[in-house]
Amino acid sequence: MPAMQFHKPTSLDEAIALLASDPEAMPLAGGATLVAMMNAELIEPSALVSLGAIDELQMVEAAADGGVRIGAMVCHAALAADARLAAGHAVVRQAAAEIAHPTVRNIGTIGGAVAHGDPSSDLPAALVAADAVIEAAGPAGRRDIAAEDFFEDYLTTALEEVEMVAAIRLPASPAGAAGHYEKFARVHGDYATLSVAVMLAMAGGECSFTRIALAAAGPKPVRIEAAETRLVGSSLDDGAIADAANLLVEASDPVDDVRGSAEFRLMLVPRLLARAIAVARSQTEGGGA
Ligand SMILES: Cc1cc2nc3c(=O)[nH]c(=O)nc-3n(C[C@H](O)[C@H](O)[C@H](O)COP(=O)(O)OP(=O)(O)OC[C@H]3O[C@@H](n4cnc5c(N)ncnc54)[C@H](O)[C@@H]3O)c2cc1C
Incomplete structure (x- = not known):
């Protein structure tokens, strides 16, 4: 069996190119689910493309209009502690705070949770309630997918082959919400x-x-x-x-x-x-x- 490759790109374009060049490669976010699935021999990727060194995925940005953009690699613990997720967006902050235990919250990321598409997990429902938009990035460029359309079925999302979650955008919540x-x-x-x-x-x-x-x-x-x-x-x-x-x-x-x-x-x-x-x-x- 050939040794598994490990890549740590520093840009999203580089990550997409690595994934496009190897159909058996998988993106690695926190690894909380991915590594458990590898340990259980449910998946056997030829390569892991770590998203941990891509700066643009690590940021939470509050827009002047009250919207918030969350990079895919933001971990649940950071979201749970982010006071900018206030008013209507508190639904997302609280969902992140309810995930498992501190260890998992420090490892697991919003992008990993969204891409995995587990209907029992906490963030997908919260993102649908927040009218969130998933920013997907792939070889054909970037596109926005409403959270409600993104989650299609059990562990099945609207992501195409090689497409990744780049960020999640929360539109401004209604006044007083x-x-x-x-x-x-x-x-x-x-x-x-x-x-x-x-x-x-x-x-x-x-x-x-x-x-x-x-x-x-x-x-x-x-x-x-x-x-x-x-x-x-x-x-x-x-x-x-x-x-x-x-x-x-x-x-x-x-x-x-x-x-x-x-x-x-x-x-x-x-x-x-x-x-x-x-x-x-x-x-x-x-x-x-
Ligand atoms: C013991 C335990 C308890 C848990 N309890 C809960 C719970 O109570 N509630 C809850 O909601 N969740 C729970 N989780 C799930 C956890 O919180 C993470 O959300 C989940 O593991 C996925 O995040 P990750 O960053 O670890 O992703 P990974 O494990 O790294 O990746 C998961 C999948 O998504 C893909 N992926 C990762 N990032 C991207 C991206 N940006 N774009 C495209 N694909 C990507 C990977 O290739 C992989 O297929 C639990 C997990 C564990 C291990």
Whole structure:
């Protein structure tokens, strides 16, 4: 068996060229998942292309319009500690803070989590709720993919062969918005049994904007516009939340696994949704009254 190659390019173009030249090569971010899969002999890359020395992937930049651009190699711990992820973007900061334990949060990166596309992981649902845009880079250049379209199926994303995640952009959240990520796990640090990611804004006692996405409720983050439409214009009363939860349950298709049965996961939807909305609402400007 030929020895595995290891490359450490210093630019994204160089990384893309290395990946394009060898179909069996794989990008290496934190390695938390990739190395575990190699150890389990699930994958056997011919080469690893480390993204660790590419400066542009390491940065978090706040734009003047309130948007935030997060480089693919930013680790979960850095995101969890970044005060610029405030207001509606707090949903992403909180999701990062809920991932596993400090060791994993110091190793795992947002780009790795997004590219892996595990529907039980925390960031994909939070990014869908935040209306995030994934910046992909490949031999044909760069393109933007809405997070909602990026996650296609279980461990399947819209990335083409050789395409990489370069960054994740969070558009400015609506004025006065707040975000919250409500995770239910068997024990602290486990993957979610179910999570609800919410961003919402209030105006005059009514919900003026909301985005909701579920993690671990199907083969990709579950977002259903009808649930959001049901809440907008309501006072977020119990009836509106119950209707929205029913719509989300209908759209969900969770698995039975060690973290919970499909039935149990569906039972969690209304409970976690109500909790997530209550917390987010209490943090909106004027919404907690
Ligand atoms: C013990 C343990 C517990 C965990 N618990 C949780 C949890 O509770 N919640 C949660 O959300 N996650 C959890 N994770 C996942 C973890 O947080 C990371 O998100 C995940 O490992 C991927 O990030 P990484 O940087 O390590 O990517 P890697 O392991 O380096 O890569 C993962 C995959 O993505 C590809 N890749 C990496 N970066 C890019 C890129 N920029 N562009 C294209 N492809 C890329 C790699 O080739 C590989 O196929 C856990 C992981 C471990 C090991």
